[in-house]
Amino acid sequence: MSIVVLYGGSRPNGNTESLTKKVIEGLTVEEIYLNDYVIQPIVDKRHAEEGFQEIDDDYNSIIERILPHNILIFATPIYWYSMSGTMKNFIDRWSQTLKDSHYPDFKKQMSQKSAYVISVGGDEPHLKGLPMIQQFQFIFDFVGVHFAGYILGEGNKPGEIIEDKEALFAAEQLNHKLQILLSE
Amino acid sequence: MSIVVLYGGSRPNGNTESLTKKVIEGLTVEEIYLNDYVIQPIVDKRHAEEGFQEIDDDYNSIIERILPHNILIFATPIYWYSMSGTMKNFIDRWSQTLKDSHYPDFKKQMSQKSAYVISVGGDEPHLKGLPMIQQFQFIFDFVGVHFAGYILGEGNKPGEIIEDKEALFAAEQLNHKLQILLSE
Amino acid sequence: MSIVVLYGGSRPNGNTESLTKKVIEGLTVEEIYLNDYVIQPIVDKRHAEEGFQEIDDDYNSIIERILPHNILIFATPIYWYSMSGTMKNFIDRWSQTLKDSHYPDFKKQMSQKSAYVISVGGDEPHLKGLPMIQQFQFIFDFVGVHFAGYILGEGNKPGEIIEDKEALFAAEQLNHKLQILLSE
Amino acid sequence: MSIVVLYGGSRPNGNTESLTKKVIEGLTVEEIYLNDYVIQPIVDKRHAEEGFQEIDDDYNSIIERILPHNILIFATPIYWYSMSGTMKNFIDRWSQTLKDSHYPDFKKQMSQKSAYVISVGGDEPHLKGLPMIQQFQFIFDFVGVHFAGYILGEGNKPGEIIEDKEALFAAEQLNHKLQILLSE
Numbered sequence: 156m157s158i159v160v161l162y163g164g165s166r167p168n169g170n171t172e173s174l175t176k177k178v179i180e181g182l183t184v185e186e187i188y189l190n191d192y193v194i195q196p197i198v199d200k201r202h203a204e205e206g207f208q209e210i211d212d213d214y215n216s217i218i219e220r221i222l223p224h225n226i227l228i229f230a231t232p233i234y235w236y237s238m239s240g241t242m243k244n245f246i247d248r249w250s251q252t253l254k255d256s257h258y259p260d261f262k263k264q265m266s267q268k269s270a271y272v273i274s275v276g277g278d279e280p281h282l283k284g285l286p287m288i289q290q291f292q293f294i295f296d297f298v299g300v301h302f303a304g305y306i307l308g309e310g311n312k313p314g315e316i317i318e319d320k321e322a323l324f325a326a327e328q329l330n331h332k333l334q335i336l337l338s339e
Numbered sequence: 340m341s342i343v344v345l346y347g348g349s350r351p352n353g354n355t356e357s358l359t360k361k362v363i364e365g366l367t368v369e370e371i372y373l374n375d376y377v378i379q380p381i382v383d384k385r386h387a388e389e390g391f392q393e394i395d396d397d398y399n400s401i402i403e404r405i406l407p408h409n410i411l412i413f414a415t416p417i418y419w420y421s422m423s424g425t426m427k428n429f430i431d432r433w434s435q436t437l438k439d440s441h442y443p444d445f446k447k448q449m450s451q452k453s454a455y456v457i458s459v460g461g462d463e464p465h466l467k468g469l470p471m472i473q474q475f476q477f478i479f480d481f482v483g484v485h486f487a488g489y490i491l492g493e494g495n496k497p498g499e500i501i502e503d504k505e506a507l508f509a510a511e512q513l514n515h516k517l518q519i520l521l522s523e
Numbered sequence: 524m525s526i527v528v529l530y531g532g533s534r535p536n537g538n539t540e541s542l543t544k545k546v547i548e549g550l551t552v553e554e555i556y557l558n559d560y561v562i563q564p565i566v567d568k569r570h571a572e573e574g575f576q577e578i579d580d581d582y583n584s585i586i587e588r589i590l591p592h593n594i595l596i597f598a599t600p601i602y603w604y605s606m607s608g609t610m611k612n613f614i615d616r617w618s619q620t621l622k623d624s625h626y627p628d629f630k631k632q633m634s635q636k637s638a639y640v641i642s643v644g645g646d647e648p649h650l651k652g653l654p655m656i657q658q659f660q661f662i663f664d665f666v667g668v669h670f671a672g673y674i675l676g677e678g679n680k681p682g683e684i685i686e687d688k689e690a691l692f693a694a695e696q697l698n699h700k701l702q703i704l705l706s707e
Numbered sequence: 708m709s710i711v712v713l714y715g716g717s718r719p720n721g722n723t724e725s726l727t728k729k730v731i732e733g734l735t736v737e738e739i740y741l742n743d744y745v746i747q748p749i750v751d752k753r754h755a756e757e758g759f760q761e762i763d764d765d766y767n768s769i770i771e772r773i774l775p776h777n778i779l780i781f782a783t784p785i786y787w788y789s790m791s792g793t794m795k796n797f798i799d800r801w802s803q804t805l806k807d808s809h810y811p812d813f814k815k816q817m818s819q820k821s822a823y824v825i826s827v828g829g830d831e832p833h834l835k836g837l838p839m840i841q842q843f844q845f846i847f848d849f850v851g852v853h854f855a856g857y858i859l860g861e862g863n864k865p866g867e868i869i870e871d872k873e874a875l876f877a878a879e880q881l882n883h884k885l886q887i888l889l890s891e
Contacts, residue, residue, distance in 0.1 A: 190380070238427075243418075250419075324876045567717045654839070
């Protein structure tokens with residue numbers, strides 16, 4: 156068992172990152188800050204004769220780093236009621252990988268993974284973040300990833316997440332659970 | 340009254356674009372293909388001392404082209420159960436404009452506009468596109484834009500949208516409505 | 524192929540009923556007005572030693588009338604952003620039927636059916652009716668019913684539905700589709 | 708400050724009730740088990756000349772018991788991905804109260820209240836219970852009730868809720884919060 160965390164935020168030490176750090180405290184995990192990489196938006200060539208072109212950016216290197224892991228943690232602040240555009244561009248590109256002969260087993264490999272979503276927002280995340288959770292559900296269903304759980308936290312200014320006791324408790328609980336999974 | 344269309348897709352003559360062309364047939368509208376421009380992802384500096392930095396990309400020029408219009412049409416294919424990452428990056432940047440002294444009235448100006456969403460997807464859009472509609476509702480509510488309506492169409496391969504008679508009828512109806520609004 | 528319509532409303536000739544009549548115009552269908560019958564709320568005995576008790580009301584007779592049909596139409600006004608309490612009580616009782624030895628094949632029989640939802644509401648049904656559509660999706664998924672489509676209409680006072688041209692068009696389209704299905 | 712709890716379940720000591728008891732532990736609250744009362748489904752007469760008829764059941768007596776309180780707790784098991792039919796029938800009847808000359812200030816009185824939803828379900832409540840939460844949001848918005856929070860728990864067989872540590876923690880947190888509110 157091993158874990159990879161994908162951070163979608165753009166602010167160092169943001170609330171979502173802080174909450175996620177509680178989740179992975181003391182665990183060995185691979186961490187990827189999407190914001191540090193160049194990820195081009197998808198150009199949809201699913202039905203083009205010539206097919207998708209190879210794109211010269213960091214996307215494939217990230218795919219290669221997540222594929223070996225069993226557990227994916229999507230850690231994104233809520234920007235405008237969904238994941239950040241950076242994380243969305245990363246996921247949009249899966250359409251290309253699904254057709255990419257270098258990754259013939261992408262869907263099968265994904266379908267053996269579990270995923271968690273950790274997300275902090277400032278505008279009623281427990282109500283207005285729900286469409287994002289439903290969207291992740293459809294995304295995970297499409298590639299067969301098991302949606303193992305999510306934590307929604309509330310916070311706006313840096314550091315505010317520490318006042319959300321329920322989110323912190325949920326992070327602690329998930330930390331215990333992941334510890335057990337990793338030791339199996 | 341005047342209309343601006345924001346296209347979020349990446350495929351020329353895609354299904355969403357075709358459906359939108361029915362909506363605006365015979366009307367004078369400004370059309371913006373987001374994919375033709377460079378739009379950097381937001382770097383969240385809302386709470387940073389130094390504030391947001393000026394970004395050297397095409398984002399502001401697009402904002403300037405949409406502000407004069409009363410009616411916004413967001414035309415995005417459904418990519419992974421929501422708007423394209425390109426359109427999401429565009430909207431994420433509104434957080435910067437809301438703090439930008441060059442646009443002190445951004446929210447007020449937006450709040451005087453109406454918006455439509457036109458979106459075609461291949462995987463049960465009438466069910467799995469609903470979180471995206473709810474997300475747009477929250478986005479529009481935040482800046483005070485009136486959510487005047489949406490059309491969800493079904494299609495996957497290029498051209499398939501012409502088989503979705505209900506979407507085409509809805510496009511025709513909206514076309515009539517916009518004709519009347521423009522002539523007022 | 525045969526069709527049964529379940530009406531959940533409480534108002535004769537209400538907007539939802541009118542819209543549904545357009546859908547079934549010229550077709551032979553069985554119509555059940557739930558409001559004409561006594562349907563007790565469920566008493567949850569799924570885990571009780573003694574199991575469910577036989578309830579002396581009209582519920583089972585309605586189940587027997589719907590089981591022979593292939594296509595179910597759930598026609599309910601939107602009351603408080605979901606189906607009427609009357610229709611909800613009817614569906615809640617499925618939990619009993621799923622355990623009822625008189626209907627050992629209930630789930631299997633349901634899983635061979637398709638369902639449509641037709642629903643008119645007065646308060647932004649295309650936005651605020653979406654959670655109801657998602658609820659129906661989960662309901663149908665649970666018993667394996669295929670969710671073949673829905674029509675949301677807007678109307679409040681009696682008769683207002685005739686002004687919702689898109690809903691009427693969708694009703695007409697569905698009428699054609701059902702005609703073809705019935706003749707197969 | 709005072710609290711009223713509305714129970715929508717049909718099973719004594721069910722999981723939702725148990726979780727709610729944790730929330731109100733040590734507090735003086737009024738408790739109403741809807742299942743103990745006769746609540747007729749609404750007959751929609753909003754637009755009928757004669758208006759609504761007085762209904763001879765327990766509905767009004769329940770309204771009179773909830774109106775004096777500031778905080779409403781809706782405690783319903785998830786039945787078929789929403790509140791129980793019993794609770795839905797209760798809420799449907801608000802349409803009558805909104806027109807009832809005996810309660811001329813119903814909406815105004817409701818708009819001064821806050822509400823919590825506590826709900827346990829057996830089938831992925833954190834995903835499949837979300838439309839119910841959105842539905843409650845629209846319900847509360849309509850009458851101006853402040854939606855102060857919700858707890859979703861997971862459990863099926865009686866007693867299972869005690870294994871949902873996050874729900875129990877959230878119940879404890881809410882208990883503290885309500886203690887403080889009641890002492891103000």
